[in-house]
Amino acid sequence: QRLGVLHVGQRIEEQAEFEKIYKNAWADNANACAKQYAGTGALKTDYTRTGKRTQWGLVMDGWNSLIRYYKNNFSDGFRQDAIDLFLGNYSVDEVEPASPLHVKKDWKFLALPIIMVVAFSMCIICLLMAGDTWTETLAYVLFWGSASFGTFAIILYNGKDFVDAPKLVQKEKMD
Numbered sequence: 001q002r003l004g005v006l007h008v009g010q011r012i013e014e015q016a017e018f019e020k021i022y023k024n025a026w027a028d029n030a031n032a033c034a035k036q037y038a039g040t041g042a043l044k045t046d047y048t049r050t051g052k053r054t055q056w057g058l059v060m061d062g063w064n065s066l067i068r069y070y071k072n073n074f075s076d077g078f079r080q081d082a083i084d085l086f087l088g089n090y091s092v093d094e095v096e097p098a099s100p101l102h103v104k105k106d107w108k109f110l111a112l113p114i115i116m117v118v119a120f121s122m123c124i125i126c127l128l129m130a131g132d133t134w135t136e137t138l139a140y141v142l143f144w145g146s147a148s149f150g151t152f153a154i155i156l157y158n159g160k161d162f163v164d165a166p167k168l169v170q171k172e173k174m175d
Contacts, residue, residue, distance in 0.1 A: 077164035119147035
């Protein structure tokens with residue numbers, strides 16, 4: 001009312017078109033900030049836009065949370081390195097010829113996740129497409145299940161090798 005947008009006695013809730021535009025702009029801004037910070041869209045934007053939680057919104061929040069978990073643990077180190085370079089927090093060592101950003105990856109970084117996904121998929125397929133007898137189905141499920149569990153255990157055991165940690169060191173603060 002002080003800005004002259006509303007007349008005396010008018011309420012924002014009565015302005016349905018403005019409220020819709022405002023809520024969408026707010027949710028779009030949240031998505032932009034969240035993509036910069038977390039790598040995915042914001043959570044609960046369905047509630048921000050409509051004022052109601054929807055089933056689809058819950059599914060999208062779950063999906064975004066899974067993507068955030070993956071990015072945060074397995075592919076976000078480069079983002080922190082880029083921020084450190086941009087802000088000047090990385091101290092370049094002119095004497096060292098090798099780049100700290102180039103780290104050679106072992107074969108297990110590609111092979112083990114592929115083996116785990118294939119084994120888990122085969123386990124599900126064996127459950128869905130039962131064999132001639134229950135013992136045959138059980139044998140296949142146990143084999144592929146143990147292959148899935150075994151590769152998952154190896155990945156967990158070598159977990160720190162799979163995490164994409166920042167590779168650049170921080171500059172020491174000058175007093």
